[in-house]
Amino acid sequence: MWKYILNRLLISIPILLCVTFLVFVLLNVVPGDPVALMMKEKVSADVVARVRAQMHLDDPWIIRYFRFLWGLLHGDLGTSYKLQRSVTDLILQAFPRTMVLAFSAALVSWIVGIPAGILSAIRQYSVTDYFFMGFSLAGVSMPVFWSALLFQYVFALKLGWLPVSGFYGWQYVIMPAVVLGWSSAGLIARLTRSSLLDVMRNDYIRTARSKGARELAVITGHALKNALLPVVTIMAIQVASLLSGAVITESVFGIPGVGRIAVDAIKSRDMPLLQGSVLFATILVIIGNLVADILYSFLDPRIRLER
């Protein structure tokens, strides 16, 4: 198992490097001189000069990349053009809000999704199955920005039960968590169902029955342990992906998290901020994938104990 984990860790590092490289090139090199871009926005001359000097823009881009990388290793993601603050600070300030949203949404999706998937699989082709799968499919097919607006319309504007947007207390998290959670729950439910159905087709389930195990024991004692393995890894990846900033949800509900920062950055062409938030998010996703892999190798005895 440790060999496997080490292997995954080692692969992650070059991937991380390539990611930083790709982001840097896409945002700094390809669009051309950021100052020239800013000039399109009619920025004053001394700002231009300051930025130029600050960014050492007269250096070849490879040097700039390594300088950027160096800064990255020290936690320095540059300075926001618009807000004139350290990008790292802005992100770290916004992240806790994203965390609250992410974990709430994840919780919703697991509490709803996993039982739904299990019940659907056990009662395949029944009303329960169609209901839950319909619910899940809807969750996966609805654009989050639309369901967000729908919820806002019904629960905030028409019924007045919940606040429309903002982030000033726990009531503000309910709608975003549900909206975000619904689509995640849909994914989890579908995966759980198909995984369980797959597992139930295996020979060892027949063996369990041949020993005289009752159906409930077969499902809980034999099937679930196998079926939930892939689900658990998806859960880990999901958390990471939620943490990387639910861009749309934060936008619509006015939650000042990492996703919102990215959107604002692109609107104001604030390249360092966009760069920083995208990198932050991606690093989180990579870590999440790593955690998922490690979790899997830990839970599956076939990998944990290599012959």
Next chain:
Amino acid sequence: MQDNLLKIKGLRTYFFTRKGIVKAVDGVDIEAKRGKFTALVGESGCGKSVTGLSIMGLIPSSIGKIVDGEIIFEDKDLTKLSYKEMADLRGRDISMIFQEPMTSLNPVLTIGRQVGEPLRIHSSLSSEEIQERVLSILEMVGIPEPRSRLKSYPHQLSGGMRQRVMIAMAMICQPKLLIADEPTTALDVTIQAQILDLMLNLMKKINTSIILITHDLGVVAEVCDDVNVMYAGNIVEKGDVFKIFDKPSHPYTWGLLRSIPRVKNRSRVRRLYTIKGMVPSLLDPPLGCRFADRCDRASDICRKKEPPFNSIEEGHLVKCWLFA
């Protein structure tokens, strides 16, 4: 007449598929005597595994069911039992072992847990007592260092070991009947012999009767007491093993025996004998004798009417018009 532990009468198990009804087992009578080693022989697809699963009540209800017949075990008709009543018997009085030991064992549960499970289900022994029994049965089936194996997982054992584990699991409650569905097909020939020996030993020690489902006539000749030859969902010949091998009567049985390649005279290159033709579709079985198409000695009546069972000698029956 010896005591029949299991008596199957007129069993019909059908599968309901998109393409039609597959009559996998279509009128089968089998008697398994107490203390005896009964064989159910036939090629792939003849319905022998389905027969075994029917006895155990393990036919998945979504695709198949026993539509007719009785399966009398001691004095109960298994086809009439509820799920719960059948589950009580499984693992405790009737056990089954399967062909593929790798896929038949749960990869994420330990050997100790899986072997001990029948005891947990059917008895009220404490976990220490269960563990003791597990260790003793593992030893009995020939697993070296059983104590360290308790925490092992199936993927850590070899094929032969896994099959021994399956046997241990099936025997731990000392069942009266063991159904072995091609237990050695997936194993090496040398291991095969060991497993068969093991089964014979256990049979004597624990007083279990065995039904062996196989396609291997060699194995049948070696260890079995009674033979039932199955073809396309029917039993075509049955009886005492010596009598069957001494006087194989049904053309199919005869064909099976002739198909065993023999290396008698190496200088003469001989063509391998095969039974001409193909197994009929079980979706739409032919009227009359199902072997008629492939039979050298078929006549008109064979194709029109299903032959009855005829007695060749005491304890030897054939389903063929040639002996009517």
Next chain:
Amino acid sequence: MEKETIFDDVIRAFKENKTALFGLIVVVILIVLAVFAPYVTPYDPYEMDLNNRFLKPSLEHWFGTDMFGRDLFTRVIYGARISLAIGLIPSLIAVSIGAILGVISGYVGGRLGYWVMRMADVVMAFPSLLLAIVVMYTLGATLFNLFIALSVVGWAGAARVVRSQVLSIKEKEFIEAAKAIGVKDLKIMAKHVFPNCLPSLMVLFTMNIPDAILSEASLSFLGVGAQPPTPSWGLLVSNGKEFLFSAPWVAILPGVAIFITVLAFNFIGDGLRDAIDPYLKG
């Protein structure tokens, strides 16, 4: 026994799965509406009529009018063109590129195969929406660039799936047999490996479409995709956002269109997958 090809499976999928069939019908209707948009809609999607702003849905304006007095139903129908195009084209490109790279990586293997997979890993490391945002920033926010962005984001997943398929097919004995007879590698790839990947490619393609549609809608909603006055559905919802309380239909109805379209494609994708998967499992 007749030889069953993959097309028989596809047809069977739709015959048996009523929801998949329903999805197909909806998609066909949408395509027809989109293609014949000018004939189906009485109004011009760009023409403003400031005297008739925010009209509620009625017989003259089935979906009402928006903040510039434009007929919403017309704009939604024209928007279907965008959504369908953005659903189908980038998915096709992404799956094609992914398939080619996947087959090469899986079959040829070696250094080339390894590096192709590493590239795919890098692309897949990004949360897809953010990668699309970055690409849009780089290229500039237009609808055309969106096609490029979505293709770039989509190929990696396809490559990975195809590669693992190829690897498992490679091990199969009939490939060894072909090699033993002396069939050349390229021919093996084309005649044996690739056709066996087709089922999963089809499923991959149809499952990619809803993602592409949602991504475009999301990106346009955020303002980094299609630009006004293009009637992209995402943009329509975004436009209506501010008037949610006073004129909810402006934001909500285009969203219904997105929902129904994506749902229909998901029905088709699920149906195909259910029919083809057992085929894969053999």
